[in-house]
Every structure is written in C-alpha cells, then in structure tokens.
Amino acid sequence: MARVYNFSAGPAMLPESVLQQACDEMLDWRGSGMCVAEMSHRGKEYMSIAAEAEADLRELLNVPNNYKVLFLQGGASSQFAAVPMNLLRGGSSADYINTGSWSKKAISEARHYCSNVNVAATTEESKFTRAPVPAEIQLSGDAAYLHYTPNETIEGVEFAYIPETGGCPLVADMSSTLLSRPIDISRFGLIYAGAQKNIGPAGLTIVIVREDLIGMPIAGTPTMFDYKIHADNDSMYNTPATYAWYLAGLVFKWLKDLGGLDAMAIINQRKAALLYNAIDSSSFYANPVQPTDRSWMNVPFTLANPALDDAFLKGAKAANLTTLKGHRSVGGMRASIYNAMPEAGVAALVEFMREFERTQG
Structure with missing residues (x-):
C-alpha cells in the first residue's frame, strides 16, 4: 500500500528518508550489532x-552558549507545571497571554503554583480567531515571566511577532512551530516543545532555557521537574526517551541537508499559501482566522454545508489524504502541514478539495 499523506496535528508525519534510515539501522546501528532502542x-x-x-539542534537554531538544551519526557503539558516551578524564583506572579486551547491549559496549571496569574491579553471574545495586537498586552510589572503560545494547534492562530516584555523573561510553548523557520533564541528566556509535530516521534520534549533562570525551583518541586538536575546530568538523570531522541537527531540532519531553517521556512510558506489560496478563492470553503494571524502549520477550514463533512472525509481517505477531521472543540476540518508534509501532499489536498467542490457544491 502506498504511504498516505497524513495531516494529523500530532503525532505527525516524519520525513520518509528519516524513516528509511531508521529502518536500515534497525537491527544494527553502525556495526554495533544492536538497535538504538536496545542501547x-x-x-x-x-x-x-x-x-x-x-x-545539530544548537546549530540549526543558533542557540547561544548561555542556554541549556534539555531532552526531556512528559510532553509539553508537563511543562505547564515545570515552568512556574522553575521560573518563579521567589516570586508569586506570572503573566500569560490567552489565545486558545493550549494557552488556557497552561494558565490553568500555572494557577496551582502562582498566587497571581495575570492574563495579560486574551482573544476569547473573538472565539480565538486572532492573536492580540501588541497594544492589547498589559503586563503586570511584577511577573516572573510572560508565557505565550506562538501557534495554537487547534484554532490555527499564530503570532506574526514576538511580544516585547521589557526585560521580563519570555516563555514560549513552541510545540507546533519549533524548527519550522528561524527564530532568535536570545529573545526568549525559555522555549519548550513536544516533539511529535516538527521534531520527531511522541515521547520527547525539548526545553531550551537560559542558564540564569534555573537552579531556584519552588519548594517541593519533584526532582524530575527540576531543570538544573537535568542540565547538570546532560538530560540523563534517568533513562531518557532514547529512540525518540535518536529519531529527532535524524530529523535534525535532514533539516541541515535541506538547507537549514531558512530553506524550511520558504517551503512552509509555499505550502501554507497554496492551501489558503484554495480556501479563499472558493465560496465552498472558509477559514475563520484573521488573515494576518493564520498559522503556517495548522489550517482549519469549514465546508459551506456541514452535512457534507462525512462525505468529504470519506472521499479524502479514499484519495490517501488522512486525519483531516477538525478538533472536536472547533469542528470542520484541519490540515496540519508540518515540516515533513511534502508540497506534493498539499497539492494533492487542494486538488481533492476542488474536485469535491465541483461534484458536491
């Protein structure tokens, strides 16, 4: 059977060449006589x-020397707690921007550890169909950090800018956008990302944190949530997610061979433009997000007649286009077009959408 184009929001597609290399090395990694999973x-x-x-990750992202790169477990959701545990550093207040489902979960978790969680901006009144403009962000002045989600995977909303914090450490949940384009790491105090979108398989979480922000966790912080413990032990205080880490390393090599994040950004922009143009040029499909704040990675769209949703999904699957059903909280469709989704996959989706509109519209 031919491989499908998998538009899942995560776990997501991996580059075919990476999977092939892992297959070639499955029984014997470079003469070791072992699979990496056995090492x-x-x-x-x-x-x-x-x-x-x-x-390789440091090279791709140009990570400054005063940042630690941690390869952890627990998913990005564990970082909702780990961030306040490590970054409050004697304070009790933190600022959060609310732009969708993952922001709301981070805020809810932070309230267990912060006596004051200031929602510095929210777009809930617009049903999370846009990001706040900079003037809407109202910082509290005594916050230990400002947290935001640059790309909301479910709603398909993305910041077109990096918020200014006035010197307060900026924390970003980049689970669905890290490695999709170049970023200036020095603008952030901490970045975290679950691997299962642009990095590798589920089970691995990347944390990139400035050294001066670690070493003062709140009392009672579990050892496994203490960034300094992991930094001092090269992410091997306990057994890490070894095979996921190995596969992520292959993805990093793939990105370097492609030309790095500058090249990846150009490809991702083309893919997103192709899909959004197909949606916008049709009265049969619609995207709810303000055009300036549309995600490169996650493209939600609706059909003019929701009664056709099941037929659309059935026809898409027959065309080897899978996992297009939108999140249950939003409905409609969602195409996640992360790094490993080839341009041919997006073109195939657009072709199917046009043919479905022609026959059903």
Whole structure:
C-alpha cells in the first residue's frame, strides 16, 4: 500500500528518508550489532548519538552558549507545571497571554503554583480567531515571566511577532512551530516543545532555557521537574526517551541537508499559501482566522454545508489524504502541514478539495 499523506496535528508525519534510515539501522546501528532502542543510554554508542543530536539542534537554531538544551519526557503539558516551578524564583506572579486551547491549559496549571496569574491579553471574545495586537498586552510589572503560545494547534492562530516584555523573561510553548523557520533564541528566556509535530516521534520534549533562570525551583518541586538536575546530568538523570531522541537527531540532519531553517521556512510558506489560496478563492470553503494571524502549520477550514463533512472525509481517505477531521472543540476540518508534509501532499489536498467542490457544491 502506498504511504498516505497524513495531516494529523500530532503525532505527525516524519520525513520518509528519516524513516528509511531508521529502518536500515534497525537491527544494527553502525556495526554495533544492536538497535538504538536496545542501547544503554550510558554506553559510548548512544552517548555519541545524543551529543550529535544536541549539537545539530544548537546549530540549526543558533542557540547561544548561555542556554541549556534539555531532552526531556512528559510532553509539553508537563511543562505547564515545570515552568512556574522553575521560573518563579521567589516570586508569586506570572503573566500569560490567552489565545486558545493550549494557552488556557497552561494558565490553568500555572494557577496551582502562582498566587497571581495575570492574563495579560486574551482573544476569547473573538472565539480565538486572532492573536492580540501588541497594544492589547498589559503586563503586570511584577511577573516572573510572560508565557505565550506562538501557534495554537487547534484554532490555527499564530503570532506574526514576538511580544516585547521589557526585560521580563519570555516563555514560549513552541510545540507546533519549533524548527519550522528561524527564530532568535536570545529573545526568549525559555522555549519548550513536544516533539511529535516538527521534531520527531511522541515521547520527547525539548526545553531550551537560559542558564540564569534555573537552579531556584519552588519548594517541593519533584526532582524530575527540576531543570538544573537535568542540565547538570546532560538530560540523563534517568533513562531518557532514547529512540525518540535518536529519531529527532535524524530529523535534525535532514533539516541541515535541506538547507537549514531558512530553506524550511520558504517551503512552509509555499505550502501554507497554496492551501489558503484554495480556501479563499472558493465560496465552498472558509477559514475563520484573521488573515494576518493564520498559522503556517495548522489550517482549519469549514465546508459551506456541514452535512457534507462525512462525505468529504470519506472521499479524502479514499484519495490517501488522512486525519483531516477538525478538533472536536472547533469542528470542520484541519490540515496540519508540518515540516515533513511534502508540497506534493498539499497539492494533492487542494486538488481533492476542488474536485469535491465541483461534484458536491
């Protein structure tokens, strides 16, 4: 059976060449006589894999020397708690921007640890169909950090700018956007991202944190949530997600071979433009997000007649276009077009959409 174009929001597609390399190395990684999944994380073979992956990620993102790169477990959702545990540093207040489902979850978790969570801006009144403009962000002045979600996976809303914080550390949940384009790491105090969208398989979480922000966790912080413990142990205080880390390293190599994040950004812009143009040029499809704030990665859209949703999904699956059903809280359709989604996949979706409109519209 031919491989499908998988538009899932995560776990998502991986580059085919990465999967092929992992397949070739499955029984014997470089003469070791072992699969990577069987290796001790303390062995010299695996230590070389981990070190090379970190070096490649640092190169791709141009991570400054005063930042730690951590390869953790627990998903991005565990970071909703780990961030306040580590970054309050004697304070009790934090600022959060609310732009959708994942922002709301981060805010809810932070309230367990902060006596004051200031919602510095929210777009809930618009049903999360836009990002706030800079003037709408009202910082509290005594916050330990400002947290935001640059790309909301469910609503398909993306910030076109990096918020200014006046020196307050900026924290970003980049689960659905990290590695999709270049970013200036120095603008952030901490970035975290679940791997299962642009980085690798589920089970791995990346944290990039400025060194001066770690080492003062709140009392009672579990050892496994203490960034300094992980930093001091090269992310190997316990057994890490070894195979996911290895596959992420292969993805980093793939990105470098492609030309790095500058090249990836151009490809991602083309893919998003192709899909949005198909939606906007039709009265049969619609995207609810303000055009200036549309996501490159997650494209929700609705059909003019929702009664046709099931037929659309059935026809798409027959055309090898899968996982297009929108999140239950939003409805409609959602096409997630992360790095590993080839341009041919987006073109195939657009072709199907036009043919479905011709026959059903």
